Amino acid sequence: MLSxxxxxARPAPxxxxxxRGSQYARRDASPRRRAPSPVPRVTGVFTGFAVVGLAVVxxxxxxRIDLLGPHARHVLSRLTFFVLSPFLLFTVLATADxxxxxxxxLPVSMITAAVIIGVYALVSALILRRRVGETxxxxxxxxxxxxxxxxxxxxxxxxxxAAYSAPVILFQLLVLMPxxxxxxxxxxxxxxxxxxxxxxxAKNPMLIGSALGVLVAVLGIDLPPIVFDPLHxxxxxCVPVLLMSYGMSLFGQRVLTEPGRRLDVIxxxxxxxxxxxxxxxLVATWFGMPADQVFIVVVLAALPTAQxxxxxxxxxxxxxxxxxxxxxxxxxxxxxxxxxxxxxxxRSPA
Numbered sequence: 001m002l003s004x005x006x007x008x009a010r011p012a013p014x015x016x017x018x019x020r021g022s023q024y025a026r027r028d029a030s031p032r033r034r035a036p037s038p039v040p041r042v043t044g045v046f047t048g049f050a051v052v053g054l055a056v057v058x059x060x061x062x063x064r065i066d067l068l069g070p071h072a073r074h075v076l077s078r079l080t081f082f083v084l085s086p087f088l089l090f091t092v093l094a095t096a097d098x099x100x101x102x103x104x105x106l107p108v109s110m111i112t113a114a115v116i117i118g119v120y121a122l123v124s125a126l127i128l129r130r131r132v133g134e135t136x137x138x139x140x141x142x143x144x145x146x147x148x149x150x151x152x153x154x155x156x157x158x159x160x161x162a163a164y165s166a167p168v169i170l171f172q173l174l175v176l177m178p179x180x181x182x183x184x185x186x187x188x189x190x191x192x193x194x195x196x197x198x199x200x201x202a203k204n205p206m207l208i209g210s211a212l213g214v215l216v217a218v219l220g221i222d223l224p225p226i227v228f229d230p231l232h233x234x235x236x237x238c239v240p241v242l243l244m245s246y247g248m249s250l251f252g253q254r255v256l257t258e259p260g261r262r263l264d265v266i267x268x269x270x271x272x273x274x275x276x277x278x279x280x281x282l283v284a285t286w287f288g289m290p291a292d293q294v295f296i297v298v299v300l301a302a303l304p305t306a307q308x309x310x311x312x313x314x315x316x317x318x319x320x321x322x323x324x325x326x327x328x329x330x331x332x333x334x335x336x337x338x339x340x341x342x343x344x345x346x347r348s349p350a
Contacts, residue, residue: 087209108280
């Protein structure tokens, strides 16, 4: 949640609907306030996915009528990776409350993701015998959740606070992503020099934006509107552009059509949709977290695969169809999973 004592409430940098998250930042401030019941939260799932689905459909239509030409996907992918995503990640993390960033949600999410990623990596390397780059993309598809584009709307509409996804963003961008980028750089460039890999990783714009955002939040720097508002303007373009780019990639494609890779997609999708939320529940229960935090952790783990994995696959030219299929299946499949989670774990009074 945003720190009201340290900075004025600002809209979350995604879209007008998500921007209302700052208005709900204090929803849990009073212990006597009754949380929303499962029915409104189930409705919130529909609302969050309606926000996302429109952009995907628009991208599909753009590709279908060939509005932007044959190079549009490549251009939009580079625009998202090098410009828009860093601005979005900076503004989300810079305005997040430090207590939320480093709450108990962080270690539980880290353990859950690490186990799922490790399981897929072992299966891919030892049983399926895939190359390193493809194994990395498949592992990220199984264990990296969409904490931005879908996570923020779902956190707002289903959990009542858009900032709940901030710890997951922090872990994925500052811990998971540097490791993945280092391995992908080494696998695709053929370089084994640790210093070159370190330099390439350090120059990644998404990592730079995330690190600067966390630094601003930790130091309690209150950026004036003349600085923050232009950053927020550019950040606001990230989610719709990324989702439209993904929608464009769906035109003319069918799921599970790549020869020899159907099993990879099925394994990654099953880990993402079933194993990851179940493991999050087990870990959170073992940690002794209260029921409301267990619910939050499981909802975050049940989110679909991040579109950023697809962006990375495009950027490094490996596992693109694998990541695209898992993103599609997990995005559709997580709807019944989230409904089930809301009905089974949300014990809030009506």
